[in-house]
Amino acid sequence: MRCLLLxxxxxxxxxxxxxxxxxxxxxxxxxxxxxxxxxxxxxxxxQRSKWRWVNSLSDHYASVSALGSMVIMTIIFGxxxxxxxxxxxxxxxxxxxxxxxxxxxxxxxxFTTTVGLAVVDDLHHWRQRGLAAMMSHVAVFVVLTCGMxxxxxxxxxxxxxxxxxxxxxxxxxxxxxxxLPFAITLKEFVMEEYPxxxxxxxxxMESSSEDFLSVDNAKAEGNIDGxxxxxxxxxxxxxxxxDSEEWIEMVHTGAxxxxxxxxxxxxxxxxxxxxxSCGSHIFEPSYxxxxxxYAIAMPRRDAKRYLSRVDVxxxxxxxxxxxxxxxxxxxxxxxxxYQVGYDTARGRWSSVSVLECVKDGWYSAIHIALWxxxxxxxxxxxxxxxxxxxxxxxxxxxPKKCDSQQKKTTL
Amino acid sequence: MNxxxxxxxxxxxxxxxxxxxxxxxxxxxxxxxTVVSLCGSGVFFxxxxxxxxxxxxxxxxxxxxxxxxxxxxxxxxxxxVYARWRYKWILSFSTLMSIVFICINLFKPEIHNKSLMPALxxxxxxxxxxxxxxxxxxxxxxxLFALYLWLRRPSRRPSDEEMGMxxxxxxxxxxxxxxxxxxxxLWAKEAWGDxxxxxPKETWAAATWLSYLLYLHLRPRLRNDHHTAFALIIFSFLLxxxxxxxxxxxxSAQGASVHVY
Numbered sequence: 001m002r003c004l005l006l007x008x009x010x011x012x013x014x015x016x017x018x019x020x021x022x023x024x025x026x027x028x029x030x031x032x033x034x035x036x037x038x039x040x041x042x043x044x045x046x047q048r049s050k051w052r053w054v055n056s057l058s059d060h061y062a063s064v065s066a067l068g069s070m071v072i073m074t075i076i077f078g079x080x081x082x083x084x085x086x087x088x089x090x091x092x093x094x095x096x097x098x099x100x101x102x103x104x105x106x107x108x109x110x111f112t113t114t115v116g117l118a119v120v121d122d123l124h125h126w127r128q129r130g131l132a133a134m135m136s137h138v139a140v141f142v143v144l145t146c147g148m149x150x151x152x153x154x155x156x157x158x159x160x161x162x163x164x165x166x167x168x169x170x171x172x173x174x175x176x177x178x179x180l181p182f183a184i185t186l187k188e189f190v191m192e193e194y195p196x197x198x199x200x201x202x203x204x205m206e207s208s209s210e211d212f213l214s215v216d217n218a219k220a221e222g223n224i225d226g227x228x229x230x231x232x233x234x235x236x237x238x239x240x241x242x243d244s245e246e247w248i249e250m251v252h253t254g255a256x257x258x259x260x261x262x263x264x265x266x267x268x269x270x271x272x273x274x275x276x277s278c279g280s281h282i283f284e285p286s287y288x289x290x291x292x293x294y295a296i297a298m299p300r301r302d303a304k305r306y307l308s309r310v311d312v313x314x315x316x317x318x319x320x321x322x323x324x325x326x327x328x329x330x331x332x333x334x335x336x337x338y339q340v341g342y343d344t345a346r347g348r349w350s351s352v353s354v355l356e357c358v359k360d361g362w363y364s365a366i367h368i369a370l371w372x373x374x375x376x377x378x379x380x381x382x383x384x385x386x387x388x389x390x391x392x393x394x395x396x397x398x399p400k401k402c403d404s405q406q407k408k409t410t411l
Numbered sequence: 412m413n414x415x416x417x418x419x420x421x422x423x424x425x426x427x428x429x430x431x432x433x434x435x436x437x438x439x440x441x442x443x444x445t446v447v448s449l450c451g452s453g454v455f456f457x458x459x460x461x462x463x464x465x466x467x468x469x470x471x472x473x474x475x476x477x478x479x480x481x482x483x484x485x486x487x488x489x490x491x492v493y494a495r496w497r498y499k500w501i502l503s504f505s506t507l508m509s510i511v512f513i514c515i516n517l518f519k520p521e522i523h524n525k526s527l528m529p530a531l532x533x534x535x536x537x538x539x540x541x542x543x544x545x546x547x548x549x550x551x552x553x554x555l556f557a558l559y560l561w562l563r564r565p566s567r568r569p570s571d572e573e574m575g576m577x578x579x580x581x582x583x584x585x586x587x588x589x590x591x592x593x594x595x596x597l598w599a600k601e602a603w604g605d606x607x608x609x610x611p612k613e614t615w616a617a618a619t620w621l622s623y624l625l626y627l628h629l630r631p632r633l634r635n636d637h638h639t640a641f642a643l644i645i646f647s648f649l650l651x652x653x654x655x656x657x658x659x660x661x662x663s664a665q666g667a668s669v670h671v672y
Contacts, residue, residue, distance in 0.1 A: 060632065067625040074618035078611060078653070081663040099609060136589070147607070156604060194526045302526040326529035327602050338604050358604035366606055367597075374593045380586035384579050 002062070003069035006110055010103030014093055019100040025152035027361065034149035041113070045120040058117035066111040073104050105148075112144040132383060135376035142369035150362035158340070161186035161310060163351045170357050180357060181315055182332060188309040191348040193301035196257045198276060200224045201287075201295045208297075215259055226266050227290065232273075233260040239283050247275050247286070253349050254282030257301065263290055281346045300347065308339055308353040324355065334361045412461030414475075420458035421513045427451025428486055428506040435499040445494050448502055452486045459483060468527040471540040474656060475516050480541060482512040484548035492552065496576055504555045530669075535598035539591055546587035547651060550623070553580035554648040561641040569637050577644065578630060585623045592616055603669075611664035615654035622647040 013020075025033065048054040056062060077098045085096040094101030119141045122134045157170025157178050166183040195216040200209040213222040213229050221230040237255035238247040247258035258277035264270070272290050278298040279285030288296040307325040312332055314320075322330035322337070330337040341354035431448030438444060459479050462470040470476040489505025492498060557577055560569040595613075596606040607613060626643045633640045658664040 060628070064625065064628050064632075067621060067628055071618060071621045071625055074614055074621060075650070077609070078614040078618055078658075079661070079663055082609070082667065132586075143606075303529060304526070305529050305532065327533045327598075329601065329604070336604060338602075340603075356604060360604075363600075367600075370593050370596055370606070374590060374597075377586045377590040377593065380589075381583055384582040384586065 001065075003065045003107060003110065006106045007069070007103050010101070010106040011093060013102040013106075017102070019094060019097060020102050020105045021100075022152045025149055027153050030149040030152055034145060037145070037149070038116075041116045041120055045117055045124070057114060058121055062114045063118065066107075066114040069107045070111050073098075073107055077104070108144070109148065112141065112148065115141045115144065130383070132376050132380035135372055135379060139369045139373035139376060143366055143373070146362040146366045146369070150360075150366075153359075153361050155357075155359040157357050159184055159337075159355045159357055161308065161353045161355055163187075163189070166313070180335075182335070183313045184337070184355065184357075185311040185313070186308055186351075186353050187311055187321070189306070189342060189350055189353050190309070191306040191342070191350070192304040193348060194304050196259065196278065196298050196301055198224075198229060198259070198261070198296055198298055200227060200290075201297050202293060203295060204293050215257075223266065227294070227296075228264045228266055229261055229296065230264075231259050231261045235259070238277065240286075245275065245286070247277055254280045254346075256280040256283055257298070258286065259298070261288065261296070263288060263296055265290075280349070303347075306339065306342060308355065310337070310353075310355075312337070334363070335359050336363075412458070412465040414462075416461070417458060417513075418517060420454055421517070424451040424455040424458075424486075425506070425510055425513065427454065428502070428509060431490070432502040432506045435493060435502045441494060441497060444502060445490055448486065448490045448493070452483060452490065455479075455483050455486065469537050469540075471536065472527060472531065474659075475519075477540065477544060477655075478512050478516050480544040481547055481551075482509045482516075484541075484545045485509050485512070485551055488545070488548045488552045492576075492580070498556075498576065500559070501552065501556070504559070505552060508551060508555065530602050533598050533602065535594050535601075539594040539598060542587050542594060543591035546584050546591055547655060549580055549584035549587060550648055550651055553577055553584065554644055556580070557641045557644040560637070574637060574640070577640070578627075581623055581626060581644070585620070585627060588616075588620050588623065592620060610670060611658045611661070611668045612654065612670035615650065615658055619647060619650040619654050622650050 044054045044057065048058065076095055080090055080095045080098065082098060083096055085091045090096050094103065098104050115137055119134075119137045122129045122137055126134065155172070155178070157172050157180070159167055159170045159180070161167050161184050163186050166185045168180050168183045170178050170180055172178060195214050197212040197214050199212045202208075209225050211224045213220060213224060213231075215231055215234055218234045219231060220234070221228070223229070235247060235249050235258045237249065237251055238258040239250035239252055239255050240247045240258075247260075256277055256279055258275055260273070260275050262271060262273045270291070272288060274288040275286045276288050276296050276298050277283070277286045278300045285298070290296065305325060307323055309321065309323055310330070312320050312322060312330065314332065320332075324330050324337055324339045326339050329339070336358050338356040338358065339353070340356045343350035343352045427447050428451040431444045431451065434444035434447055459470060462476075462479070470479060485505050486509050489501050492501045556573075560573055560577075595616075599608065600606045622643070626640070626647060629643065630640060653661070658668060658670075
């Protein structure tokens with residue numbers, strides 16, 4: 001009933017006020033409110049014997065109803081396209097912008113409050129609690145609290161770093177420019193690529209074969225859809241003159257892989273030879289035509305890894321060099337710099353690296369909570385099997401006392 | 412090793428699993444069925460390792476590859492449950508499910524590319540997928556068990572021991588769902604700067620996780636209402652299916668997820 005009421009209030013607020021704006025949670029207000037929220041939870045818990053409604057916030061029904069409402073909201077979330085649309089009923093109710101919608105945020109806040117009261121209760125009766133349940137409650141509460149009160153402090157900007165050109169500006173998702181507290185200079189961009197692949201194109205059906213030949217050695221050969229392909233010559237870095245069909249070895253900006261191959265139709269015996277290359281921003285690609293309908297083509301190579309070597313100079317004048325690649329961000333105080341892209345038209349010859357700078361002052365708290373949750377999962381797995389909710393089980397046999405005691409059976 | 416070899420390894424594994432399922436009913440001792448079934452899992456795991464070596468990356472990128480792990484862990488989950496609680500029927504169920512997933516892989520492999528994009532080259536990639544697949548397998552096993560208990564003769568109520576097993580399997584499965592989700596969050600922070608971004612896959616993972624959590628919180632009050640318990644198990648498993656592959660067909664998720672496989 002309480003969740004339904006919150007949902008209705010959320011809908012009304014959504015229709016009247018519009019999206020939930022978390023701007024008021026910017027530092028230090030988010031932190032101040034978070035501390036007060038924690039204090040309020042402890043106060044509520046200490047006074048719950050006096051106020052019935054407070055007691056009902058931490059009972060079994062509250063946790064079940066909060067969980068049930070979150071299940072329903074996440075299902076609606078998943079079924080609704082998140083395209084920020086404001087049209088139609090879905091847009092009006094804010095479901096197409098779920099993280100900014102009042103119903104979702106109110107119910108999430110209610111869920112967090114029930115978990116928070118469970119945490120306070122766990123800590124108050126910690127000797128009677130299951131370790132995994134306690135750890136899970138604490139971890140979930142910290143993650144949700146930091147996520148809510150720290151949401152406005154997060155800053156994410158994209159930086160296009162050009163070779164040897166210091167950059168101090170980043171652009172956020174709305175296109176607004178922000179000045180960073182450091183300057184980034186791209187010193188080098190390095191890319192490793194997978195071997196080139198050859199596909200059979202059906203020009204009539206405008207489709208490509210699922211199978212491919214990976215040219216991972218100079219004499220690679222294989223069969224694709226009835227054609228036997230045999231590579232006779234493979235060049236890792238090649239180019240060609242404007243009026244020539246032949247690719248030659250070339251160490252030059254824009255150099256690209258090229259292979260000379262022979263394709264033989266296994267059924268008819270017809271055979272074709274020629275160069276195939278994916279081309280680059282300088283050289284046009286080459287295809288090998290196999291009669292009227294088919295052709296052999298080489299798409300651009302997949303990136304295996306790419307790395308930006310950057311110098312980061314802080315306001316203090318301190319300068320540090322970082323190698324940034326995907327999954328290995330650089331860390332400067334509360335900021336992290338991520339490798340997100342490059343000039344795909346130039347590929348390995350890109351002179352621009354697309355970096356993302358993310359400031360997250362609540363990182364450490366969430367990180368610790370996630371590791372606690374990870375540990376809770378391990379503890380839960382190890383201790384599973386010892387208890388049962390069924391009649392005759394250890395926890396089921398416990399007498400019905402207060403709600404707080406019954407909660408120890410919930411996880 | 413390539414996908415053409417799957418049928419041979421799968422055939423040997425299935426023979427072992429079927430033999431284990433028969434031995435579970437025929438033998439008074441626990442170890443013959445356990446050992447024979449484990450041999451089947453070992454043969455299947457050998458194929459996975461062979462693919463890992465030949466692909467030069469963990470076989471976890473494509474839907475077909477995740478089904479390999481699901482099949483493997485489903486068989487292991489069956490053996491573990493049998494060895495721990497001695498439910499004879501579980502080996503038959505896990506074998507049947509494994510055969511279904513092997514058949515899907517044989518007729519619709521959904522594989523091919525050897526490349527592993529940079530974002531997937533993380534220390535979290537392997538544990539994240541393995542832990543999730545194990546969780547899915549556990550939840551698959553408990554769903555089958557719940558269906559069996561629910562659909563058998565209406566006059567026969569599930570025993571406390573049977574319901575206790577459902578609870579335990581869900582507790583283990585939920586623990587692994589949590590581990591997989593947290594590993595994914597830690598990985599996402601390293602790769603993209605956000606622990607959680609409400610990507611469609613993440614949204615459905617959250618719905619699944621919350622739904623099983625709801626079961627765990629509801630169960631103490633549902634001691635006599637096994638219908639609601641079974642319904643919630645099956646509903647949660649449907650959410651899991653949506654999370655695993657359903658979003659590939661969901662209009663609201665088209666082109667919106669970075670979890671492409």
